[in-house]
Amino acid sequence: MLKLQAVHHIAIICSDYPKSKQFYTEILGFNIDREVFREARDSYKLDLSLNGQYIIELFSFPSPPARASRPEACGLRHIAFQVDNVEEAIADLNAKGIHPEPVRIDEFTGKKFTFFADPDDLPIELYEV
Structure with a gap:
């Protein structure tokens, strides 16, 4: 039997990296654990924690497709x-x-x-x- 222990992180792709970084850190209060610009992918990867627990992996990618959200879309x-x-x-x-x-x-x-x-x-x- 598969023995999962916990959720490790939630990965989120954003369309406007500075705006999302500000939202998750200044509005929601997440702490920045690590921020890396991956030049080959023209992408940022931002690791965010809450109360010492790693929770969100925030990515930026050039021109990501819009997320289907409402009405209730299939998926997360x-x-x-x-x-x-x-x-x-x-x-x-x-x-x-x-x-x-x-x-x-x-x-x-x-x-x-x-x-x-x-x-x-x-x-x-x-x-x-």
């Missing part, structure tokens, strides 16, 4: 991050010019959650734990 639907308080997280995002959807309640757990999008319209969920 969204990424989700846990927060202690959804309303406080929304207030912080609002102060930074990001306006999430109205808060919803998970019908199975009773927990609060909301969605917003990154600069390339990748859906991001905040889930209260």
Whole structure:
């Protein structure tokens, strides 16, 4: 049997590297672990961590195709991050010019959650734990 241990990272390809780098570091608060420009591929690779855990591998590539997001496209639907308080997280995002959807309640757990999008319209969920 395959013995997976954990999710190692999430890879994201962005269309505007400086804008996405700023979004994930300054708005979401990820730390930069390593940033490399790969000249042969005309591409940046940015390794981002949260609370000491490597989470996101952000890539830039020349002219990536647009991501099908809505209506619900087949494939990876969204990424989700846990927060202690959804309303406080929304207030912080609002102060930074990001306006999430109205808060919803998970019908199975009773927990609060909301969605917003990154600069390339990748859906991001905040889930209260």
